[in-house]
């Protein structure tokens with residue numbers, strides 16, 4: 001097993017059970033690695049850093065030698081707003097958000113509810129007559145992929161190939177045991193090029209023949225913040241595609257995993273479906289879809305009484321460790337779907353707070369509510385399940401279940 005705490009956390013062997021390593025991480029406000037990366041796992045410290053204007057998301061601001069800004073990141077003509085600081089971040093986020101949801105498009109997210117219900121019903125209907133299946137490939141994966149395709153005007157038949165590229169594209173260098181791993185770098189470059197080629201042609205199609213979708217509206221928008229350039233449109237569309245499904249897949253799979261591991265909580269939910277929203281929030285806290293995010297200090301930053309993160313340093317905020325910080329949450333390792341005061345960090349915080357949180361929550365709630373209603377005596381065939389490779393976007397790659405029956409909708 002690799003040497004430093006961060007490398008142990010990032011190692012694929014740690015995927016099923018990273019929690020003891022996260023507890024080690026929380027022993028100090030900042031855990032400094034041998035490559036100079038500063039890793040933070042405490043709830044209060046992460047919350048403060050997410051909102052600190054001296055903390056940047058732009059890898060170009062990292063000093064040489066750190067894990068972030070290794071030069072293996074894709075340079076990109078117009079990096080997406082996920083990795084831009086203000087003022088560019090606010091302009092681009094605003095240009096996209098006004099075609100997605102409130103306040104500028106009040107019915108935007110809510111208007112997708114019927115479509116999500118239909119999709120979930122259709123995917124569960126397909127399981128009728130089966131007593132064993134993989135919940136990830138049958139429900140957790142296709143639902144968010146098809147929802148984001150709908151939002152971006154992508155024909156459903158293109159979804160599989162695109163989702164496949166996106167898996168390699170998200171393997172960021174900062175979250176690899178070796179940021180320079182040539183195989184991972186080559187796969188990421190290839191996948192990013194494939195996504196770039198597809199979305200360039202797709203944007204041109206929508207420019208000629210706009211639809212009712214969000215991307216068409218962004219392309220043709222002459223709103224108060226002006227038009228996005230073509231590279232900006234391209235990177236925004238790719239970020240929405242990737243961010244819109246990689247995370248929500250993990251949420252649906254992790255929620256079902258936790259419920260099946262805790263039959264008492266599953267029974268409560270079966271008896272009272274109004275607890276579904278609480279089950280989703282508790283899943284987000286305990287098994288978040290995004291475990292860590294990267295940042296750069298653009299000034300010396302004091303954390304706690306004795307630690308200073310020097311300007312230029314790479315910072316990794318381990319929000320999954322923060323979510324189980326016993327100084328913030330009583331009995332943090334207990335799964336309690338009625339937990340009060342569940343202010344987890346799973347959608348981040350500050351100006352990069354998740355753009356799609358309302359949609360991710362809605363998809364998670366609908367999928368879990370219907371699965372709990374319709375699967376008769378569901379049980380896990382494999383625990384722990386196999387996990388996807390990324391340490392940052394962590395979730396089961398498959399969830400093999402047995403059921404006695406699948407009820408009609």
Ligand code: HEM
Pocket residue numbers: 057081082083093239240243244245247248251288289290293294346347348349351352353354355356357359360361364
């Ligand atoms: C359960 C579902 C989801 C989770 C857990 C999640 C989590 C996150 C997190 C942690 C961030 C912050 C990144 C940072 O601070 O560096 C983020 C940002 C973002 N998310 Fe989500 N997300 C989810 C669903 C979605 C959906 C459905 C969409 C699109 C419709 C989306 C689009 C984005 C975008 C565009 C950003 C960048 C925001 C910015 O930089 O201002 N996410 N998400």
